[in-house]
Amino acid sequence: MTDMMSKTIMSKNNMAMNKKIYDWSHYEIDPINKRRFNLLISMLSSYLKAGTTVLDIGCGTAYLKTVLPPNISYTGVDNNEEAIAYANARSAHIIKADINGIIPVEQNYDIIILSAILEHLPEPEKLVKQVKDMLKAGGIVLINLPNEHTLWHRIKIMFGKGIDPNTLIGHGIHLHFPTIRQSIIFTSKHFEIIDKKFFLSPGGQLEPILSKIPKRLLDFLANHWPSLFASEVIFLCQKKEEQP
Numbered sequence: 001m002t003d004m005m006s007k008t009i010m011s012k013n014n015m016a017m018n019k020k021i022y023d024w025s026h027y028e029i030d031p032i033n034k035r036r037f038n039l040l041i042s043m044l045s046s047y048l049k050a051g052t053t054v055l056d057i058g059c060g061t062a063y064l065k066t067v068l069p070p071n072i073s074y075t076g077v078d079n080n081e082e083a084i085a086y087a088n089a090r091s092a093h094i095i096k097a098d099i100n101g102i103i104p105v106e107q108n109y110d111i112i113i114l115s116a117i118l119e120h121l122p123e124p125e126k127l128v129k130q131v132k133d134m135l136k137a138g139g140i141v142l143i144n145l146p147n148e149h150t151l152w153h154r155i156k157i158m159f160g161k162g163i164d165p166n167t168l169i170g171h172g173i174h175l176h177f178p179t180i181r182q183s184i185i186f187t188s189k190h191f192e193i194i195d196k197k198f199f200l201s202p203g204g205q206l207e208p209i210l211s212k213i214p215k216r217l218l219d220f221l222a223n224h225w226p227s228l229f230a231s232e233v234i235f236l237c238q239k240k241e242e243q244p
Contacts (some may be wrong), residue, residue: 028063031211032201036232039197040115040142041067043236047111047140048072055109055134057099057127058117062087077103099127108136113204115144116232119174128190132239141237143187151228152206165205180227183235192236198222198230 028034041064042202050071056064058084059076068074077095078084087094097103100121112131131141147153148163156162166173178186180198187193200210200222210218221229 006241031207032231033063035199035201036115036144037067038063038233039140039199039234040064040113040144042143043195043197043234044066044111044140047158052111053107053109053136054111054113056106056113057103057131058115058120059083059087059092059094062090062092062094064113064115065090065092075105076111103130103134105134108134109126109139110136111140111142113142113144115142115234116146118143119146119148119176119178122175124176124186125190132190135239137239139238141191141235143191143235143237144232145183145187145235146174146232147172147183147226147230149179149227150231180233183233187235187237190240191235192240193235193237195236197234198226199232199234200229201231 009178048069051073053073054064054068054075055064056074056076059078062076063072063073063167065087067078074094075093076087077099078087079096079098084094084096094219095104099117100123112135113185114127114131118127121127135141153163164174184193184196200218218229222231226233
């Protein structure tokens with residue numbers, strides 16, 4: 001078998017594997033995503049006024065549009081054809097763009113959302129610097145990052161299981177594995193953090209166990225010992241005041 005034939009077969013196998021790994025129809029009912037969406041909206045609620053412009057970078061199926069008030073001007077950014085098809089079905093305004101490059105926006109926004117996206121990028125700081133230029137004066141940024149060093153992650157590492165079960169096998173892999181502290185340092189470098197929420201999602205490999213634990217207890221653990229128990233953090237941010 002020639003190298004060219006081998007590469008073609010491997011490419012097709014990878015595409016098939018990617019489809020199996022990520023099912024966009026499951027995106028909105030996934031308990032982790034639902035928990036994340038609910039917190040995002042609760043943190044934004046006081047900033048959502050009639051005519052507020054929202055840019056959702058890495059929007060996937062544009063599910064956030066369905067839970068935002070109807071008088072909000074929503075724009076999503078994504079490059080996945082299947083996800084965009086779902087977004088178009090709900091009449092979302094979508095900019096098709098590779099978020100590793102320059103995003104061709106035509107205006108500045110009141111609110112910019114970076115949810116579960118920075119950890120997937122080779123150079124997340126490049127996107128963050130763009131976001132600063134896209135944000136209106138007094139605008140708000142929501143940054144959502146995973147905690148890849150919870151107690152569960154540490155146990156898996158100790159037994160040689162690794163941090164991310166999707167490593168090297170296709171769609172959805174994380175390129176960065178931040179701790180809570182690292183996420184705070186990274187975000188604070190670029191923005192002023194005005195609020196943050198830690199949460200432990202009843203999903204993933206631990207779903208059979210966590211789904212049986214009362215939400216109040218999960219929230220208690222995540223907020224009192226976030227480095228060990230919070231699976232994710234959401235930062236509500238604004239631009240830092242420029243020094244004279």
